[in-house]
Amino acid sequence: MKKIVLSLLIAFFAAPSLLFANEGMWFLMFIERLNHRDMQKMGLQLTADEIYSINNHSLKDAIVQFDGGCTAEIISKDGLVLTNHHCGYDAIAELSTPEANYLRDGYWAANRAAELKPKSVFVRFFVxxxxxxxxxxxxxxxxxxxxxxxxxxxxxxxLIEKENSENGKYTVSVKSFFQGNEYYYFVYQDYKDVRLVGTPPESVGKFGGDTDNWEWPRHTGDFSMFRVYADQNGNPAEYSPNNVPLKPKHYLPVNLKGVQENDFAMILGYPGRTNRWMPAGGIDQNVKYAYPAWVEGSKMGMDMMKKYMDKDDAVRLMYASKYAGVANYWKNRQGMIDALTKHKTAATKSKNEAKFNKWANKAENKATYGSVIEDINAYYKLTNEKARHDNYLMTMIRTSSMVMLPRRLGRQFVNYAKTEPSKREALKEGLKAQIEEAYAEMYLPAEKDILTAQLGLYAKKAGYKLSPIVEEELKANNGDFTNYVNAIFELSLFGSKEKALAFLDFPNLNFVENDPIYLLTDDLIKHYSSKSDEVTAAEEKFQKSYRLLVDGLRKSKLSTVLYPDANSTLRLTYGKVRALPADKRNDAKINNYTTMKGMIAKYKPNDPEFDMPKRMIEMYNNKDFGRYADKAGYMPVNFLTDNDITGGNSGSPVLNGKGELIGLAFDGNIEAMAGDVIFDHNLQRTINVDIRYVLWLIDKFSGAKHIVDEMTIIE
Structure with a gap:
């Protein structure tokens, strides 16, 4: 490892500073050796130990992974948590009803007793x-x-995970990096009693909707707030009214001074997945086969959901979170297609791989690396059509609840039917609860339409060998699955909650094993997971060759990437507040921030994407901004930095050189949507909520000053 670090140091400090000023998602344990000097030149005023320390409190103690897929930060001595609105979306929707619609109207707890407990939200601290x-x-x-x-x-x-868990006190995860060439373990502590403190109305938290998603200029108040609770000794505990707010090791102070062009900015968070080492063949496969299928299948599912969501608020709450998740990736994948095509990323990678192939076939390297490029390209050529097929099938699984649910419940029903009658009672209540919960989140007329449409699209477009049942029904119904879906819903014990519950009282193994929806969904999932012997053999060579490609690229110095791909482990990225070229759509003097004036200009009464509360308009007209206005007089909303982030960084804190909170990361810009594969130094931007807008919404707009009073404010 010492040799690897030394080579990284030499390469890093020999390279021009500009190249690495903002690219990279860095391990905290290597900040002092690899990044600290560069960060100081850019404006960092903290020591490396103040960012990451095992023995003393540091910035890392204020950063949490939120509910497994986002990032959040602790911002008060009483465990107050700040994250994105879209990260809290599931919990807010779950706690909402048509009568008390917190998702639509917002919510702010007047006191600790009024904080609301969702079913299963958790936060994970990095140890x-x-x-x-x-x-x-x-x-x-x-x-x-x-x-x-x-x-x-x-x-x-x-063995490593067991050795470091301290008898279950900690969650331990060992992860591979550089495609299996290095391994690190991570120790975490999970807190499961997390309660909703507040959220702005959806018209604020999702202002701009799908139209503005991934776009700049942006005017979105994408934040929500929670609180972590612990037992009397500060340890993780299941929900209890006796639990108390967590006293964190560290929390972030909040700075209201605002941002200027070229101000230092760093972000800590849990980026989900990047593919900076992906071969050219993989990029081509995504752009030409996988992503177009993903986009088309996602749009089909969204259209079917929206048809019913627009008719009924209760249905809208059922599908709000699923729709938002599908829509987010739908636009992301289309942006990836456009950006990767425009920048000819695959061609650039291919040229570099040709250089690698020459190096690999030198006498001293050939035995190990000689067939790497050949094996990688052979794998992609063999699996291109399968990738398209799999993505049509995957979007059916993502958008239709009636694909995964019957298979999951069906397997439990089989076990239940095989269990001795005297022992079934121990299983019955748990199954009943699962059924109640699952069907409460589904509207069956919508589910019929979604499944019908997705089966039709899959049968028509997948191209590759179809699942056996779909192939059979395609021939029988000439491509129209309407009658087939209606029939199986009518006949299936999964066709309604009542029929599923009735099975628990009259279990019959034959009913499950011959159930038409169970058979269909089992067939679809098995087919999705299946591989031919030819694909299996090619995949074996590919996995080894991909690992050797990354190893060889590092040894040959043919790659400038010095950091491992993101994989939901804690990373630090640093850069600056940085404008994009002037844009006539933005009223700001410099195109690195937006204002409430620009938000008002987008306002469309009763529009599902661009409506906004009347009170906000009144407060804008009265310039009722309090201490949260910029010194120039405007009310700031969002701002840009050139940090290197990806999905999973949603909710990450944007910090100044002193480690003070200045904003909340929530998006990237569509011009640089190829960023998960290749970093674009000119175009890559992170879109952030200005912390002054967050606090104005809590304090002035929502009247929840008591929450702001918890924080340490620097003016």
Missing amino acids: RMDDVSKRILSKVTPSMTEKEREAAINKEIA
Whole structure:
């Protein structure tokens, strides 16, 4: 490891500072050696220990992973949590009813007793990390198959995770990096009693809707607030009215001074997935096969959901979170297609791979690396059509609840029917609760339409070998699945909540094993997971070759990427407040921020995307901004930095050089949508909510000053 770090240091400091000023998602444990000097030049005033320390409190103690998919930060001594509105969306929708619609109208707890507990939200604190590459890689040999290698590695991972969990006190996760060339373990502590403190109205939290998503200029108040509770000793605990607000090791002070062009900005968070090492063939496969299918299938599902959501508020609440998630990736994948095509990313990668291939076939390298590019390209050529097929099938699974649910419940029903009658009571209540919860989140007329439309699209467009049942019904129904879906809903015990519940009283194994929806969904999932012997053999070579490609690119110095891909582990990225070229749609003097004036200009009464509360308009007209206005007089809304982030960074804190909170990251710009594959130094931007707008919405607009009073405010 010392040799690797030394080579990284040499490459890093030999490179022009501009190249690495904002690119990279960096491990906190290496900040002092790899990044600290560069960050200081840009404006950082903290020591490396103040960012990451095992023995003393540091910035990392204020950053949490929120509910497994976003980032959040602690901003008060009483465990107050700030994250994005879209990160809290599930919980807010779950707590809402048509009569008390917090998603639509917003909510602010008047006191601690009024804070609302969603069912299963949790936050994860990062405790420490360490390198176990040498230990794990000592267990593998070059002669192992990929399956044997994986088994040996997983066996060692299980030991490491057990050794560091302290008898279950901590959650431990060992992750691979650089495509399996390095391994690190991460220790976390989870808190499950997390309660909703407040949220702005959806018209504020999602202002601009799908139209503005991934776009700049932006005017979105994308935030929500929660609180972490613990037992009397500060330890994680299941929900209890006796729990108390957590006293965190560290919380972030809030700075109201605002931002200027070239101000230092760093972001800590849990970026989900990047593919900066992806080969050219993988980029081509995504752009030409996988992503177009993803886009078309997602749009089909969204259209079917929206048809029913627009008719009924109760149905809208059922599908709000699912629709938002599908819509987000629908636009993202289309943006990826456009950006990767425009920038000819695959061609650039291909040229570099040609250089690598020359290096790989030198006498001293050929035995190890000689067939790497050939095997990688052969795999992609073989699986291009399958990738398209799999993405049509995947979007059916993502948009139709009646694909996964019957299979999941069906397997439990089989077990239930096989269980001795005297022992069924122990299973019955749990199954009943699952059924009640699942059907409460579905509107069956919508589910019929979604499944019908998705089956038709899949049968028509997937191209690759279809699942056996779909193939059979395609021939029988000439491509129209309407009658088929109506029939199976009528006949299936999964066709309604009542029929599913009735099965618990009269279990019959034949009913499940011959149920038409169960058979269909089991067939679809099995087909999605299936691989031919030819694909399996090619995948074996591909996995090994991809690992060797990354290893060889690092050794040959043919890649300038010095950091591992994102994989939902805590990272730091740093850069500056940085404008995009002037844009006539933005009223700001410099195109690195937006104002409430620009938001008012977008306002469309009763429009689902651009409506806004009348009170906000009145307050704008009266310039009722309080201490949250910029010194120039305007009310700030969003601003831009050039940090390197991706999905999972949603809700991440944007910090100044002193580690004070200045904003909340929530999006990227569509011009740089290729960013998960290649970083564009000219176009890449992070879109952030200005913390002054957040506090104005809480204090002045919502009248929840008591929440702002919890925070440490720097003016």
